[in-house]
Amino acid sequence: xxxxxxxxxxxxxxxxxxxxxxxxxxxxxxxxxxxxxxxxxxxxxxxxxxxxxxxxxxxxxxxxxxxxxxxxxxxxxxxxxxxxxxxxxxxxxxxxxxxxxxxxxxxxxxxxxxxxxxxxxxxxxxxxxxxxxxxxxx
Numbered sequence: 833x834x835x836x837x838x839x840x841x842x843x844x845x846x847x848x849x850x851x852x853x854x855x856x857x858x859x860x861x862x863x864x865x866x867x868x869x870x871x872x873x874x875x876x877x878x879x880x881x882x883x884x885x886x887x888x889x890x891x892x893x894x895x896x897x898x899x900x901x902x903x904x905x906x907x908x909x910x911x912x913x914x915x916x917x918x919x920x921x922x923x924x925x926x927x928x929x930x931x932x933x934x935x936x937x938x939x940x941x942x943x944x945x946x947x948x949x950x951x952x953x954x955x956x957x958x959x960x961x962x963x964x965x966x967x968x969x970x
Contacts, residue, residue: 858886858961863895872911874970886961892931922948
């Protein structure tokens with residue numbers, strides 16, 4: 833009986849460790865600015881990381897302006913255009929969420945967003961990955 837308990841405990845520990853070791857880490861890319869260099873860097877980083885990691889892009893403050901469908905695509909130096917990167921991210925399943933209050937502060941609603949983008953909800957920040965969350969701010 834003692835041997836059974838020991839094996840059971842050992843099995844539980846191994847299962848717990850395997851879940852931790854197999855959990856896929858994720859990147860939360862936080863865009864706060866409408867600055868072309870920052871937006872381009874953030875979207876490029878998100879696109880590159882999405883090949884190997886779970887990625888969630890959160891946009892607030894002045895960054896929301898770059899996510900409006902009636903604004904021109906941002907083009908900065910040798911980076912791909914922001915619309916191209918956003919389309920790639922959305923098509924690959926990366927969630928891009930925008931702060932509703934920040935959008936409203938700029939006089940816009942969710943209906944002004946580029947197709948595929950959504951208003952952020954609290955659960956979005958934790959549900960996009962099963963591992964650790966690493967945050968990169970732009």
